Every structure is written in C-alpha cells, then in structure tokens.
Amino acid sequence: MSKTIDQFNDAAFGLLIKQAERMPAFGEFVKLADIESGERETLPATAFAWPEERRFPIHTDKHAALSYAYSLAQSGVPVHVVTRIKEALEVYSVPSTTFEVTTLKVAAEEIPWLLPDLQLFPVRTKEDVKTAELRLINGISKLDLEHRATACSNLVKKAQELGAELHPATLQFAGMVVSSTKFASEWLDVRANQAKDSAIKQAYAQLAREFRKQGSEIKDRDQLIKVASVIAELDEKAGFTKHYDRKMPDALQTVFNTTKESASSIDVNGTMIPLSKLAGLPSSFWSDLGGKELSDEICPGGKTDMGKLATVVETLPLDLKVILQSQMR
Numbered sequence: 001m002s003k004t005i006d007q008f009n010d011a012a013f014g015l016l017i018k019q020a021e022r023m024p025a026f027g028e029f030v031k032l033a034d035i036e037s038g039e040r041e042t043l044p045a046t047a048f049a050w051p052e053e054r055r056f057p058i059h060t061d062k063h064a065a066l067s068y069a070y071s072l073a074q075s076g077v078p079v080h081v082v083t084r085i086k087e088a089l090e091v092y093s094v095p096s097t098t099f100e101v102t103t104l105k106v107a108a109e110e111i112p113w114l115l116p117d118l119q120l121f122p123v124r125t126k127e128d129v130k131t132a133e134l135r136l137i138n139g140i141s142k143l144d145l146e147h148r149a150t151a152c153s154n155l156v157k158k159a160q161e162l163g164a165e166l167h168p169a170t171l172q173f174a175g176m177v178v179s180s181t182k183f184a185s186e187w188l189d190v191r192a193n194q195a196k197d198s199a200i201k202q203a204y205a206q207l208a209r210e211f212r213k214q215g216s217e218i219k220d221r222d223q224l225i226k227v228a229s230v231i232a233e234l235d236e237k238a239g240f241t242k243h244y245d246r247k248m249p250d251a252l253q254t255v256f257n258t259t260k261e262s263a264s265s266i267d268v269n270g271t272m273i274p275l276s277k278l279a280g281l282p283s284s285f286w287s288d289l290g291g292k293e294l295s296d297e298i299c300p301g302g303k304t305d306m307g308k309l310a311t312v313v314e315t316l317p318l319d320l321k322v323i324l325q326s327q328m329r
Helices: 011-022 024-030 061-072 079-091 126-142 145-162 168-173 181-194 198-213 221-238 251-255 275-279 283-290 292-298 306-314 318-328
Strands: 048-050 055-057 113-115 120-122 265-268 271-274
Touching: 011 024, 011 061, 011 120, 011 126, 024 061, 048 079, 055 061, 055 079, 061 079, 113 145, 120 126, 120 145, 126 145, 126 168, 145 168, 145 221, 145 251, 145 275, 168 251, 181 198, 181 221, 181 251, 198 221, 221 251, 265 306, 265 318, 271 275, 271 318, 275 306, 283 292, 283 318, 292 306
Parallel strands: none
Antiparallel strands: 048 055, 113 120, 265 271
C-alpha cells in the first residue's frame, strides 16, 4: 500500500535531503520552510495540488517549491497535479533556476540502503544502525506499512551482521513479534465504537471477532501483515490516522503488539540458531547450500521472506541441516 511521498509524509525528510543536495538553490530556498505534519489535516482541500489525496500543498511559495521537488523525484505523480504545482510556482514567481541540478562526481559504490527503492537510511557501520533506528522510529508514521516492514526487517538483518542491539519497537515494526489477540481485538473494538460509517464499524467488529477466535497469540507474520494492511485501509477511510502515536496505536502496532519475538531461534540439528542471524544471510548462501530452488523459496527476488524462513529451514533434509549447522558455527 505504497503512497506518493510529499513533505508531510517523508520519513526523517530523507527524500527532501536528497533533493536539496541535488538542487542547492532549492535547498537554500526552502531551508526556513515550516513543515508541520499536523497541518495537513487542517488545510483546506484547495491548498493541495492533489486535493483528492490531500498531497502536495501549494498554499505558500515554500510549499509549492517543496511539492515540485517531491514530484520530480517520483514517477507516480499525475500530470495534472504537476501542472497545478507549476502554475503555483509561476504565481509566486519562483524562478526555474531554483531547481537546477548540480551533478557531483562520486566514486561508484553500492550503498546498503534499508529502503533501496527510495534510497533512504544507509547502514554501513554499527553506529549507522543506531542512527537509522532513531530516524526510523521518529519518522515511522510517515512510512506506509510496506516500507515500514521492509526498512525495519532490513535493519534487523544489518544489526545482526554488525553486532548491534535494537529497540524492541523495531522488531514490532519489522513484524517479527507475536500478536496478542486480546490487545488487537480490544483496539479493534475501540475503532468499531468510534467509527461513524456503519460498514466500517462492521468491518472492525468482524476483525475483532476473528482475533478472539484464535488462541492468545498469533505468530503467522504473513497473515498478520495482511490483516495490518486491511486495518490501515479502514483507518484511512475512518479518519483515524491522525490519532496515530497519540490516542491510538497505528495498524502495524495494533497487530504486532508485544516484545516477544515470533521465532527467536530455530533448532538446526540440535543447535539453536537465532532467526535474526539466519535472516541476515544473503541469497547466495542459500543457493550454495541447496541450489537455486532453495534460494528462490527463502529469498524471492533476492530478499529474505521472513514468513517462510523458519518453516523452510525446519523442513530441510538432515544432510543440509548438518552443513548449515557447521556453517553457522
């Protein structure tokens, strides 16, 4: 459920920083811009170049410039939205030279981004782990569920590789903790009571009933992420997202709501190996161990599927478990 990014939902202003580095005059122009995420809810629809989505504000010259810079960095912005932003820039007499790109020659390097598609949160060292974690936690509400889970899952892997400890909240956002069905169902009841639309009320109530049918805990990460996505969509329709982190846990925290790891370790031929350590292994490791078929199953598209990792490893033939056990030592 990826969304187009603007200045009101840019986690840690990662994309803004990149654009300011590429366009120095733009960075200078907007350096004193006032960006308050809460303002998004109070502005009239006419203040946005994309009023239906309440994105890309153009109510000041600084915000029009910011919106244009964000639109340049993404391919999914509709043409009519970009046109409205350009018209606002003309009204404010913002010169086109503001957006001139300065190309810097840098040595070719494969940067280990936590979010490669957005090129956000680079992590090379143990110190970078803590910096990225702080930026992620502080800006987590500005990321959609898919990017939250991806960034935090990748951070867990990097932390394991570099020997760094993480805050329990990071495991929650990564979807690597069990779900307390009592906690989840109670917060779904709160949403059902507060929702004004009858269909949305019923949807929340049905989800609460489904959680109560389960045991006290649920560990299926794939299933829980799907449920969190449904809750996020309902929250958006019900107007509850403005209460996140204040009066109500967001969709991901509603579902992944404990600090208990869903599968902290796996028994590999008598040796307990941390799941986070296995998650940090590259796809090439699994290919060397059991061939391309095993690699594709555990790391489809080159990324570790946390939902399948434990299940697949537990069902490996004994000879492969012996090799894996030896390699992990």
